[in-house]
Amino acid sequence: MFSSDNWQEIFQTIKKNKLRTFLSGFTITLGLLIFITLLGLGNGLKNSFNQFFMDDATNTMFIFPGRTSMPYKGYNVNRTIQFKNDDLTDIQKNFPFYLEYITPRIFRNGTVTFNNESNSYSYVGVSPAHQISEKTIMMKGRYLNDLDVKEKTKYAVIGRLVEKDLFKDRNALGEHVIINNTAYKVIGVFQDEGGDNEERRIYIPYTTLQLIEKNTDDINQIVLAYKPELGYAGAMIFEEKLTKFLKEKHEIAPDDQSGVFIRNIADNMNDNQQLSGVLTLIVTFVGIGTLIAGVIGISNIMVFVIKERTKEIGVRKALGATPFSIITMILQESIFITLIAGYVGLFLGIFVLKMIGDKLEDYFILNPYIDLGTAITATIILILFGALAGYVPAKRAAKIQPIVALRDE
Amino acid sequence: MIAIKDLHKSYKMGSNVLHVLKGINFNVEEGEMVAIMGSSGSGKSTLLNIVGMLDLLDTGSYTLDGVPIVNLNETKAAKYRNKFLGFIFQSFNLINYKTALENVALPLYYQRVPKKERDEKALQYLTKVGLANWATHLPSELSGGQKQRVAIARALAAQPKVLLADEPTGALDSTTSYEVMQLLQEINDEGKTLLVVTHEEDIANMCKRIVQLKDGIIIEDKKVNQVRASEYV
Structure with a gap:
């Protein structure tokens, strides 16, 4: 055949x-x-x-403070909720089973200057875990670490486009930039797949930012990640418990929808x-x-x-x-x-x-x-x-x- | 060589049954050259097709070279055809994309003869029909008479016991017809048995025996004095 x-x-x-x-x-x-x-x-x-x-880590939750819409326990309506450093530590203490990492975010805008070049950028006070939640990729140098947070160092990690704008073809590492009248040493340059806006950011330790701003312990937002093995259902339970915990802590009425907001990426994910x-x-x-x-x-x-x-x-x-x-x-x-x-x-x-x-x-x-x-x-x-x-x-x-x-x- | 007893064959045409052969008794000895004559519809082609195992009989018996042809499935029929029979058709039926040599070699391919030997033999038979110089030509480059001679060479190549020719000169002019008949007579002279279906009197007279068919039965079966085709060429 x-x-x-x-x-x-x-x-x-x-x-x-x-x-x-x-x-x-x-x-x-x-x-x-x-x-x-x-x-x-x-x-x-x-x-x-x-x-x-799916630019950001998918097991992430964002917590934003809001304004109350109901009077509660003697407080008036329309009270502004302010997160503080102890919110971070309390969440860490109460939810070790769910929590993978947690980081605050304090957003600011300001003029950033190097030599004669200056431009307006947003700079963010964060802790080291923020790198994971944003999937920030280091091009050179390093990200912030726990020691920077503890010592309140004046270190900055700048986005790829910040380096390009201010330093042109020069290497930014080790140079000092001035952000709103304070000098920071550039210890790293990053890129982010989230787009140009995210690459025009500067990250500094949140404790440093708090120190410069009259030594407060105010926080804008909290970003945290739950353990991925919890799955979608586990994430929902965590979200529910967390909401309840934060409302109790800040004395917000249990059915007040606008005291705190939690945005759960898992919802989007689905x-x-x-x-x-x-x-x-x-x-x-x-x-x-x-x-x-x-x-x-x-x-x-x-x-x-x-x-x-x-x-x-x-x-x-x-x-x-x-x-x-x-x-x-x-x-x-x-x-x-x-x-x-x-x-x-x-x-x-x-x-x-x-x-x-x-x-x-x-x-x-x-x-x-x-x-x-x-x-x-x-x-x-x-x-x-x-x-x-x-x-x-x-x-x-x-x-x-x-x-x-x-x-x- | 061929022994046919009480052969019947009918075709279904829709709801009608067409009884084509109504009891044929017919023997052919080795070395004979028999013309089967009859008007169209007399059953002569059907008889040839049954002898050629191209068609199946209904009742009766058919023995070829001592082998009873019964229970013929397609594979067995193919083997018998290849071993016993050579066909010559009115419309030549050469394969148009094969050269003359390849056409002649085709039955040998189905006998599983190796390529080299196959080509040698094919050329030998092409030489025999006088077309050695045309071996590499395609059928479309040959005249009608040449095509029929290639077909005859092909029929001979497998060294069959019997050659069956269905109106071999039907598509040819008379001069070419006589040339083809001369070739067939020469083949017969060498001892090959031939069955020729024709409706032309002069072609039939070039055979040694004429069988007349009418309405499915043999009405006449006589030996004749063979007219040599060479007299006309």
Whole structure:
């Protein structure tokens, strides 16, 4: 069945029937090319989606103070709630089971000067854990550490664009910048995938900021992370308990909705994951659709090919070809063509994705890719169906009595 | 060589049954050259197809070279056809994308003869029909008579016991027809058994025996003095 003689016969048929070979091969190549390109672009879309919405750590909660909307325990309505350092330590003390890390955030805006260059930036008093929650990536130097917080050092970690604006091509590390009349030593430069705004920030120890601002212990916001193993349900319970704790501590009415706010990324996460799931579904649907179109295409061509060869099959049978040898001949030929064409399609598709690369980033397609397993599975499916599509009419043709096949004009 | 007893064959045409062969008794000895004649619809082609195992009989018996042809499935029929029979068709039935040589070699391919030997033999038979110089030409580059001679070489290549020719000259002009008949007579002279279906009187007279068919039965079966085709060429 796989003798070289047999293959010679097949190669000859392929070589002498170029149009037919081209048509069946082209269907497969095109099918795979479209399949891989579409799926790759779909994945690219998902990539940029994930990048937009999952920039920050996903197990994070933000706590903002607000104003009360109900009188409670002798306090008036419209009282401003102010978080203080002891809120941090109290949360740490009361929720060790849930808490992974906690950091305050104190946002300020100010003029930042280096030599003659100056510009307005937001600077943030934080503790070291803030690096994890923002997924801040250090380009050079280091982030703030616990010692900086304890010693209230005048150190600053500046964003990539701050360095670019103020220092031009010079290295900012070790230089001093002046933020609102106080000099800070630059100990690190960071980048952040959150966008330009987040790269125009400066981080300093929150204790230093408090010291400079008349030695208060006020805090703007609290950012904390729960242990990821708690999952979505655990996060919800934590959020509930935390709200209750903070309301009691600051003497806010239990059903006052505006005393403190907790924004839980897990809520967004759930929506995001659903949207991402829909994207996956669409991509899969398009992929399967393309494959089916390819299978139908190759089936049509196989039916046409065998119709065209009916007479030849009759002649061969009159000369002593068994039905088995007819079927093997047609199958081997079609599998050979689809195999080569499939390989070409696979190669072309991956090549096209590579060529696209990040060129379509403006159209929200980032790093389009297809994992090789999916691509190969698709190739095998097309080859298999190509063979099956050939087998059915081939079997029928092999069954036709030669006299009928010979009469076929 | 061929022994047929009480052969019946009918075709279903929708709800009607067309009784084509109504009890044929017919023997052919080795080395004979028999013409089967009859008007169209007389059943002559059906008879040839059954002898050629291209079609199945309904009732009766058929023995070829001592082998009873029964329970014929497609695979078995293919083997017998390859071993016992060579076909010559009115419309030549050459494979159009194969050269003359490759067409002649095709039955040998199905006998699993190695490629080199196959090509040697095919060339030998092409030489025999006088077309050695045309070996590498495609059928589309050959004239009708040349095509039929390639077909005859192909029928001979498998060294069959019997050659079956269905209107071998039907698509040819008379000069070419006589050339083809001359070739067939030469093949017969070498001892090959030939069955020729024709409706042309002069072609039939170039055989050694004429069987007349009418409405599915043999009405006449006579030996004739063979007219040598070479007289006309």
